[in-house]
Amino acid sequence: MKAKNLFFPTLREDPSEAEVISHKLMIKSGLIRKVASGVYNWLPLGVKILRKVENIVREEMNSFGGQEVLMPMVQPGELWKETERWQKYGKELLVFQDRHEREFCLGPTHEEVITDLLRREVKSHKQLPVTLYQIQTKFRDEIRPRFGVMRSREFLMKDAYSFDLTKENLDLSYKNMKEAYVKIFDRLGLDYRVVKADTGEIGGSDSEEIHVLADTGEDLLVFSNESDFASNVELMLEEGQDPQSLKGKPSPDGKGTLELKKGIEVGHIFKLGTKYSESMNFKIQVENENKFLEMGCYGIGISRIVAAAIEQNNDEKGIIWPEALAPFNVCIIEVNPKNDQKVSNQCEELYKELSNQGFDVLWDNRDQGPGVKFSDMELIGIPNIVTISKKTIENNHFEFRTREEEQGVHLSLNELLTKIKG
RNA sequence: CGGGGCAUAGCGCAGCCUGGUAGCGCACCUGCUUUGGGAGCAGGUGGUCGCAGGUUCAAAUCCUGCUGCCCCGACCA
Numbered sequence: 344m345k346a347k348n349l350f351f352p353t354l355r356e357d358p359s360e361a362e363v364i365s366h367k368l369m370i371k372s373g374l375i376r377k378v379a380s381g382v383y384n385w386l387p388l389g390v391k392i393l394r395k396v397e398n399i400v401r402e403e404m405n406s407f408g409g410q411e412v413l414m415p416m417v418q419p420g421e422l423w424k425e426t427e428r429w430q431k432y433g434k435e436l437l438v439f440q441d442r443h444e445r446e447f448c449l450g451p452t453h454e455e456v457i458t459d460l461l462r463r464e465v466k467s468h469k470q471l472p473v474t475l476y477q478i479q480t481k482f483r484d485e486i487r488p489r490f491g492v493m494r495s496r497e498f499l500m501k502d503a504y505s506f507d508l509t510k511e512n513l514d515l516s517y518k519n520m521k522e523a524y525v526k527i528f529d530r531l532g533l534d535y536r537v538v539k540a541d542t543g544e545i546g547g548s549d550s551e552e553i554h555v556l557a558d559t560g561e562d563l564l565v566f567s568n569e570s571d572f573a574s575n576v577e578l579m580l581e582e583g584q585d586p587q588s589l590k591g592k593p594s595p596d597g598k599g600t601l602e603l604k605k606g607i608e609v610g611h612i613f614k615l616g617t618k619y620s621e622s623m624n625f626k627i628q629v630e631n632e633n634k635f636l637e638m639g640c641y642g643i644g645i646s647r648i649v650a651a652a653i654e655q656n657n658d659e660k661g662i663i664w665p666e667a668l669a670p671f672n673v674c675i676i677e678v679n680p681k682n683d684q685k686v687s688n689q690c691e692e693l694y695k696e697l698s699n700q701g702f703d704v705l706w707d708n709r710d711q712g713p714g715v716k717f718s719d720m721e722l723i724g725i726p727n728i729v730t731i732s733k734k735t736i737e738n739n740h741f742e743f744r745t746r747e748e749e750q751g752v753h754l755s756l757n758e759l760l761t762k763i764k765g
Numbered sequence: 766c767g768g769g770g771c772a773u774a775g776c777g778c779a780g781c782c783u784g785g786u787a788g789c790g791c792a793c794c795u796g797c798u799u800u801g802g803g804a805g806c807a808g809g810u811g812g813u814c815g816c817a818g819g820u821u822c823a824a825a826u827c828c829u830g831c832u833g834c835c836c837c838g839a840c841c842a
Contacts, residue, residue, distance in 0.1 A: 355791065358777085359834095359835085360834065362836065435840085483842095486841075487837095494841085502842090608841095640842080679801070712802080714802035714804080717801085717803085733800095
């Protein structure tokens with residue numbers, strides 16, 4: 344893509360509305376703009392990154408046997424009354440009436456809708472197990488939205504639901520999903536941990552969270568320094584206990600002592616058991632018995648991952664995208680093309696060559712000085728930077744560096760291609 | 766909802782204390798120059814000072830109410 348055709352309004356100064364680094368950088372680099380508190384526009388560059396995350400999640404969901412569906416954002420009140428969450432979910436549930444004064448809510452999650460869907464369609468154990476997922480916009484009327492898309496009211500989420508006949512099979516589906524999650528977060532290239540978690544309002548038995556480690560995280564996590572014990576502190580605290588008091592204590596599994604770290608919750612997997620199948624009467628006959636379905640639910644905060652990735656990967660110049668999330672693989676900085684007609688020509692050639700090789704290239708052909716181009720490309724975090732100028736043409740080479748390097752190296756076309764392929 | 770802060774040009778801010786009809790930097794427009802790290806000079810465009818009411822000869826400035834936004838807390842798949 345040519346930068347002239349990309350709508351990415353970058354800012355020179357820090358936006359006054361943002362406090363945490365990821366929020367500042369997302370606004371500054373033209374990924375998002377605020378519409379209202381906790382509600383954001385995603386601009387082209389932001390959408391590109393969102394899609395990268397989505398696609399990794401989608402690929403792994405599919406390869407682990409999940410099937411994609413799309414459920415509505417607007418949900419009828421009756422379903423929520425069946426599970427009694429119409430009352431219990433609290434004010435986070437944004438409710439309203441349609442013109443016929445029927446009650447609806449904006450979906451903060453989809454257990455009710457998916458259970459309703461499957462109880463109508465699944466009549467035999469032969470149709471099981473089934474795991475469905477969607478990537479869709481959720482709305483939770485947070486008491487205090489904050490830190491941009493990190494804790495917004497409207498956000499993009501992948502939510503998956505598994506349906507099994509027995510607890511043993513639920514265990515398998517859960518384990519399967521956990522594997523998929525590990526695969527996903529490995530591919531995303533983030534420093535993350537899987538920790539034991541509270542099951543909270545949503546109910547159920549086992550539950551684990553996936554956290555991206557970052558000092559600005561809202562959750563405190565405890566780890567053993569010797570074993571793989573890891574938990575959200577919530578689970579370890581007595582009433583009124585100071586989390587810091589856990590530090591240095593022996594790990595509950597008897598191996599090592601505890602240490603604390605902060606994390607951003609980006610995924611959560613649950614064994615729901617029969618909580619929803621019972622309240623919504625979803626059962627299937629096996630032999631002479633009617634059995635309630637064993638359910639699991641599995642969330643990933645897609646938009647939150649974008650913020651978490653930035654929180655973990657930035658410097659004073661801007662974002663440093665992990666390869667898997669970068670909106671472009673390479674940018675070509677065209678330095679002062681008016682100096683020499685050949686500059687643009689060579690940019691065009693390289694642009695075509697790299698594109699043909701399957702790279703997503705951003706050619707900065709804007710009518711700007713080199714300083715602006717370098718700063719912007721660094722701000723938006725393109726991992727590989729190629730510079731073409733009168734000088735590089737006279738010397739018959741390309742200048743190349745990665746986002747994190749200060750100094751460039753001089754390369755031939757072939758060397759450049761190998762380098763970018765990494 | 767409790768505590769704190771902010772609201773003045775597209776963005777970042779000053780002016781407010783001590784009332785006299787709005788300013789700076791960046792951006793934007795025009796021209797010339799410049800061209801490897803956010804260019805220079807000259808000229809220019811752009812504001813119901815968040816909204817409503819009050820005090821006053823006169824309000825961005827003082828008073829009251831409201832709204833929005835941010836931060837801390839409570840809350841939170």
